[in-house]
Each structure stands twice: as C-alpha cells, then as structure tokens.
Amino acid sequence: MPPQRPTNTFRNTPPQPRPKAGHSSTPRLQKAGRWQQARRFIRERPMLERVYWIAVKVFLWLFFSSIGYVIVLKYIPVWITPLMVSRWMDTIGTDESSKLYKTWRSYDEISKEAALAVVASEDQAFPTHWGFDFDEIQDAIKENQRRKRPRGASTISQQVAKNVFLWNGRSYIRKGLEVYFTALIELIWGKKRILEVYLNVAETGPMTFGVEAASQRFYGHSAESLSRSEAARIAAVLPNPRLFSIRNPSNYILRRTRQITRQMRYLGGQKYIRNL
Numbered sequence: 001m002p003p004q005r006p007t008n009t010f011r012n013t014p015p016q017p018r019p020k021a022g023h024s025s026t027p028r029l030q031k032a033g034r035w036q037q038a039r040r041f042i043r044e045r046p047m048l049e050r051v052y053w054i055a056v057k058v059f060l061w062l063f064f065s066s067i068g069y070v071i072v073l074k075y076i077p078v079w080i081t082p083l084m085v086s087r088w089m090d091t092i093g094t095d096e097s098s099k100l101y102k103t104w105r106s107y108d109e110i111s112k113e114a115a116l117a118v119v120a121s122e123d124q125a126f127p128t129h130w131g132f133d134f135d136e137i138q139d140a141i142k143e144n145q146r147r148k149r150p151r152g153a154s155t156i157s158q159q160v161a162k163n164v165f166l167w168n169g170r171s172y173i174r175k176g177l178e179v180y181f182t183a184l185i186e187l188i189w190g191k192k193r194i195l196e197v198y199l200n201v202a203e204t205g206p207m208t209f210g211v212e213a214a215s216q217r218f219y220g221h222s223a224e225s226l227s228r229s230e231a232a233r234i235a236a237v238l239p240n241p242r243l244f245s246i247r248n249p250s251n252y253i254l255r256r257t258r259q260i261t262r263q264m265r266y267l268g269g270q271k272y273i274r275n276l
Contacts, residue, residue, distance in 0.1 A: 066181075073164070073189075082166065083201075084209055087100070087207060101208040101209065101216075102208070105200065105212040105223060106196065110196075110211060111227075113230075113231040113270070114199060114211045114226050115273055116267070116269070118235045120260055121232075121236065121238065122155075122238060126195070132155060133153065136153040136155075157182050160185060160198050160201070161184075163201050164197065199223075204237065204241050205245070215230070232258075233249060236256040237253060
C-alpha cells in the first residue's frame with residue numbers, strides 16, 4: 001500500500017484578504033469587545049445603581065430644560081399658564097362660560113399707575129429685594145401664630161413663579177420649586193420683565209387675567225390709560241379676584257382702593273418704579 005501523501009494545508013487554505021494600508025481590523029475588534037463588555041456590565045449592574053443613574057439623567061435633563069424654558073420666556077409673551085388651564089377646566093360640566101379673557105401687553109403699553117398700584121399693594125420692597133422679602137416673612141410667621149387665617153408673604157416674583165411654572169396647590173415639593181423658579185427669574189429676567197409678566201398673567205376677575213383684559217372688560221378702555229384710582233381698584237381685588245369685584249366693588253374694596261392710592265402717593269408716585 002503506497003504511503004499517503006500529506007495534505008497541503010497551505011494550498012487548501014483560502015487566501016486571507018490583506019488589510020488595506022493604514023487600516024487594521026484589530027481596533028475594530030477591540031471596540032466591539034469593549035461594547036460587549038459594557039453591555040454585559042450594564043446587565044449585571046445592581047438594580048439600585050441603574051435606578052440611581054437614570055434618576056441623575058432625568059434630573060439633569062429637567063434642570064437644563066427649566067433653565068432653557070425660563071430663558072425663552074424672557075423674550076416671548078406668556079400666553080398660557082397652569083392657573084389659566086385650571087380655571088378653564090373648572091368650567092367643564094358647569095353652566096359657567098369657558099371663555100378666557102386675556103390680552104398680552106408690553107410693559108410700555110401699560111399705564112405705570114397699574115405697575116405702581118400692584119407694587120404698593122402686593123410687594124413694596126419689590127424694587128430692592130432679590131425675590132424674597134425676609135422681613136415680611138418673619139412678620140407673617142409671628143402674626144400667623146395668633147391668626148385663624150394665615151397671612152401670606154409672597155413677593156411679586158414668587159407669585160409670578162407660581163403662576164407661570166407651577167400647578168395650583170400646597171406641598172413642600174411645590175414650595176421648593178417656587179423658591180427655585182423665583183431665584184431663576186430674578187437672575188435671568190430682571191425686575192422689569194417680572195413685573196411685566198405679573199401685569200399680564202395675574203388673575204383679575206372671573207376667567208380674567210392681566211390688567212389689559214380687566215381694563216377692557218370692566219372699564220371699557222385700554223390699560224394704557226388707567227387712572228390711579230382704577231389701577232388701585234384692580235390691585236385691591238388681587239388677593240381674591242373670584243370673590244371681589246372690580247365692576248361692583250364692595251365697601252371693603254372701596255376702602256382698600258383708597259388705602260392703596262395713599263400708599264402709591266407715599267411711595268413717591270411713578271418714580272418709585274422708574275429704575276427697574
């Protein structure tokens with residue numbers, strides 16, 4: 001029996017393609033290997049650690065999104081707020097009209113008597129504080145210890161933060177977000193923009209928001225020509241515009257209007273808010 005010839009493995013093996021000059025498959029294989037290791041690590045990572053990193057990513061996304069949203073609203077009108085939506089939803093299934101009365105006007109198109117009136121009524125330290133009136137907060141805490149109905153100490157900046165960015169209600173989470181957004185708008189918007197937004201989104205009557213809508217609906221003319229007494233009456237109803245009326249003011253609102261008018265005069269008139 002003749003001896004078998006050894007197999008020529010060299011000739012039977014198909015030739016391997018040579019890598020092109022300047023290219024190598026080794027880095028690609030290493031990259032694929034690293035990706036598989038990463039996927040295996042993610043699958044094997046403890047659940048709590050994965051939840052932690054997801055929470056971090058969500059927090060960072062919300063944080064930078066909120067800053068971006070505040071920056072955008074520095075330049076465009078605030079057409080809708082959560083409070084407006086809430087009031088509209090309250091009318092569903094009732095006999096109340098669902099029409100929202102709101103008209104945006106720039107700060108320069110609104111009588112400065114209206115701006116002065118809300119400052120004199122709601123937040124006399126507005127031109128100087130940084131979003132929070134700590135003296136007023138301390139006074140409110142002391143008074144509320146002996147009052148049945150607690151008195152608030154929110155500044156105009158805090159009210160804008162609540163109306164524009166947050167839902168209606170009370171909770172520690174909401175209060176914390178209110179502090180956050182108040183600081184943001186004070187830093188990014190500035191006083192003049194904050195007051196402009198407040199004059200346009202504050203609830204001034206049933207389904208009525210902003211001094212322009214209130215002026216048109218209850219006085220029959222634009223907010224640009226509001227008199228001092230008219231502006232003071234709008235400011236007088238702000239604590240509870242669904243209970244108090246601009247068109248049919250009660251004795252309390254008439255008395256409160258006179259008080260606000262005196263405060264506007266004591267502050268020095270429109271020059272008090274001239275340098276916002």
